[in-house]
Amino acid sequence: MRQLKEDTVKSNLIESQQSEYGPVCVYQNKEYRWLTLAQKANEDITIQGVMNLIHPEQVIVPVNQCMMLFLLKPVDTLNILNLGLGTAGFERIMYHLQSSTPHIKTINTFNTVEINPSIALIAAQHFKLPIKHRTYLQCAEQYITQCSDLFNVITIDIFSGEYHQPFLTSDSFWQNINRCSEQNTQVIINLNPQTGQELQMLLILLRQHFKCLAIIEFNEYKNIVIMLSQQTLMHINVDEIQNSPVFMNFAPDLYKNINSIYHIE
Numbered sequence: 685m686r687q688l689k690e691d692t693v694k695s696n697l698i699e700s701q702q703s704e705y706g707p708v709c710v711y712q713n714k715e716y717r718w719l720t721l722a723q724k725a726n727e728d729i730t731i732q733g734v735m736n737l738i739h740p741e742q743v744i745v746p747v748n749q750c751m752m753l754f755l756l757k758p759v760d761t762l763n764i765l766n767l768g769l770g771t772a773g774f775e776r777i778m779y780h781l782q783s784s785t786p787h788i789k790t791i792n793t794f795n796t797v798e799i800n801p802s803i804a805l806i807a808a809q810h811f812k813l814p815i816k817h818r819t820y821l822q823c824a825e826q827y828i829t830q831c832s833d834l835f836n837v838i839t840i841d842i843f844s845g846e847y848h849q850p851f852l853t854s855d856s857f858w859q860n861i862n863r864c865s866e867q868n869t870q871v872i873i874n875l876n877p878q879t880g881q882e883l884q885m886l887l888i889l890l891r892q893h894f895k896c897l898a899i900i901e902f903n904e905y906k907n908i909v910i911m912l913s914q915q916t917l918m919h920i921n922v923d924e925i926q927n928s929p930v931f932m933n934f935a936p937d938l939y940k941n942i943n944s945i946y947h948i949e
Contacts, residue, residue: 703802733771741780746941767824768842769798772813871912
């Protein structure tokens with residue numbers, strides 16, 4: 685990722701759009717294609733997603749690989765809701781696992797929610813989002829409020845630069861997440877809390893809505909991933925990840941990139 689930040693220069697720019705949420709830019713070098721959003725001149729470059737040009741099904745970044753950890757507890761039929769499209773990395777790997785591996789049997793429902801139409805357009809044009817994939821162009825909070833479907837996997841990866849959306853700290857948002865969840869649903873969030881106090885307040889809120897939490901810290905990334913469920917998450921551990929057939933094949937070094945996993949049950 686450090687090299688890609690250095691390669692985020694005008695000569696590698698292949699697409700730039702001025703959306704209502706700010707500039708959306710796509711860059712490419714010999715190996716990768718990546719997305720950045722609005723960037724202030726005095727801030728570090730924030731890369732929103734990366735795709736390997738030769739193996740687009742690969743999930744490159746350990747934080748994003750952890751969004752697949754629900755696969756440690758196999759489910760015959762998946763009903764997936766992904767809040768935040770980005771570069772469609774999650775969509776690419778899920779469809780690949782379903783069509784080309786034994787790791788996913790059936791995807792019954794797979795919905796993605798993205799507020800920025802420019803992101804959805806770029807994901808289709810530059811990041812191999814399947815045309816038939818169901819993408820809802822609206823705010824994730826609004827979608828969850830109106831949702832009448834039930835999901836057993838909900839992934840939440842909603843950022844604007846390095847900052848996530850304020851509704852993630854809303855009690856009603858998590859009430860609605862639970863309303864749209866099945867009994868065994870696993871919820872996975874990519875977060876970048878700015879302070880320890882912010883994280884502590886969020887954990888207190890989440891604990892009010894979920895019996896079990898797993899908090900994953902990384903060696904080289906400020907982000908954390910939090911898994912939520914009404915059932916135990918003790919199987920979310922480094923040994924299980926290291927020995928999982930899915931992660932052996934698609935994220936063999938993930939366990940090395942994890943600093944700590946904490947459980948609250």
